[in-house]
Amino acid sequence: MSRTAAPEWTQIDLTSRRGSWGQRVTAGLLVASGVIGFALSFPALSQWWWELALLGFGCLLIVLLGTGLWINAGMSAGETVTLKESGARAELPVVSAFETTDEAVRYQLQLRLPEPADGHVDGREFVVHACGYHRCVEAARAAPDSVLPVLIDVRKRTWGVIHGSNASETPTPSSG
Structure with a gap:
């Protein structure tokens, strides 16, 4: 009997309405400046x-960069809304962290997902979050004795680290 691998987890880059709006304004300005x-x-x-x-x-x-930014902002906003509606807030432990040489990303953090509902310990999974945000850097330096706040939807296998002021908010998932 062959054993099929579970589908991979998908990380969602959580964005706020204000962040999405700002990206779209910037995208519109890029497209307009290219055309004009x-x-x-x-x-x-x-x-x-x-x-x-x-x-x-x-x-x-310039027009293509602006168009890509506009599309990415819309996708991130839609994925964030979906995850906020169906996901739950959790604190995932940081198992390990690796400093990177990339200027944009300072650490790669390995996070341990919650135990599967079926109770199989060998089914325990990990995800990697690459980030330079100050809360993630602090968690990386304190690993393995740190946690990061996330929104997670176990059924859809999606998750996203809560950055900024959203980390202290507890979203209320809708019943469904």
Whole structure:
């Protein structure tokens, strides 16, 4: 009898409405600056094809970055709402932490998920959270004697670390 592996856990980057709104404003400004920049510069550069090609490429890149930021903000906001509705707040212990050399991420934290409902200890799972947020850095330095607040949905196998002022809030999952 073959044993199938459980599906992987999906980490959700929790975002607030204000954070999502700010990302969308920034995305809109990027798209507008790319389009307006090309429109205003086109007449001045219309005599040299290579200047137009460079201008077009640069403006297109700005428009694509803005579009990607807009889409990412919408997806993060939707995933956050879904997790807040179906998930529960939990404190996950930090089992180990590794300092990274990447400038954007300072630590990779290994978190132990709650025991499975069926009681199998060998089914215990771990997830990795890479972060440079000050609360995560403090938890990494105090590992293995620290915990991080998370929202977790065991049925959908999704989770997200609660950062910022949201860490002290306890969301109320809707009945469903």
